[in-house]
Amino acid sequence: MKMIKKIEQPDAKFDLYFMGYDSPKAVSHGNDFSDREGLIELTHNYGTENDPNYKVTTGNAEPHKGFGHTCISVDNIQAACKRIEDAGYKFQKKLTDGRMRHIAFALDPDGYWVEIISQNPIDKTENITTTDLATYRMNHTMIRVKDHEKSLKFYQDVFGMTLMRTSENKDAKFNLYFLGYPGSKGVSTESVNGVNPTADREGLLELTWNYGTESDANFKYHNGNDEPQGFGHICVSVDDLDAACKRFEDQGVNWKKRLTDGRMKNVAFVLDPDNYWIEVIQNEKLKNRANW
Structure with a gap:
């Protein structure tokens, strides 16, 4: 990067x-x-x-689970993982670990997990020894959610995202939901590598729902901003910041920070159903407002 x-x-x-x-x-x-x-x-x-x-809390250890990982997609996953390992970085999961041989998790200097997935069929890249960093994508950010129905409704209705892919894992009792803004590519339906049909995308949001959490009145995830701190927020840029925030207000969202709160009048923060923070900023290409 x-x-x-x-x-x-x-x-x-x-x-x-x-x-x-x-x-x-x-x-x-x-x-x-x-x-x-x-x-x-x-x-x-x-x-x-x-x-x-x-030290930060990474969101992957009890009792502070919540945020899971960021994810990059690469051209040749075997060569990419070897490059990272040769540079001296540690892995939470190597390609050869466990049953899932198509993904790996590297650890950054603070212990955050970075998932690595392939843009190409992995059986066709195993003998390729080079990797082109210019083709990499910042594919998604994963957060765990208590109630998948509430969270899916929130991100689709309030933030206008599209559900692009669902991965059900009934034996392991969890589902994955990938949301994003389709843009010119539309919604992917065909798998790139037999597992992930959205590997060529950027900026997706992955929601992980573990079965049964929605029925536990006392269950909640750590949002990363309460102590101990770690993950902070996701961010969505909009065409008209004032109009977008008025729309959010009309929808009755829970606010962490309105535009008019505090000194920073160029950002707002909305809370999702699990109290994760969502920053909202102006897309400066569409309307010059913030002059960052």
Whole structure:
């Protein structure tokens, strides 16, 4: 990835780094950071790097499960995983681990999981030793949800997303739902590698629902912003920020921050059914407003 934009906030003692793929082969090459799918925003609070006791919660360990992982799709998954391993990075799951031999999970320096999936049939890439980073995609972000029906309705009705793929895993008692904005590609129906028909996309949202959680009145997921902190939010850019926020207000959403709250008048935060934060910003290509 490349750093697409950096926003420094020295008064508040934190900086923001927006990372994404930006080669000429990238989906959003050259676009403003607000006019892209599939960015990762890294937030650095000053001084944490010098605190030996500081660590983030990754969302994958009890009792603070919630956020699961980010995911990149690659051209040749075997070669891509070897490249990452040769660079000295650790894996939560290698391709050869377990039953699922078509995905891997690398660990970033904070222990966050990064899923790696293939854009091509994996039986045709096993003997290829090279990988082209310019073809990589920031494919999706995964969060766990308590009630799949409520969450699917929320992201489709409130944020206008389309359910692009459902993966049922009845034996393991969980389902996966992939949502996104179809754009010119429409909704994929044919599988790329026998498992994942959306591997060539960017900026999808994966919801993981474990059977039965919706029936437990005391069950809830950790949103990453309550202590201990880790995952912060997903973000959607819109054509008209003021109009979008008025629409959200008319729909009766739960707000973490309205546009009029606080000093930052260029961002709002909506809460989803599990209290995950969804940042809403202006797409600067469609309407110059924020002047980031």
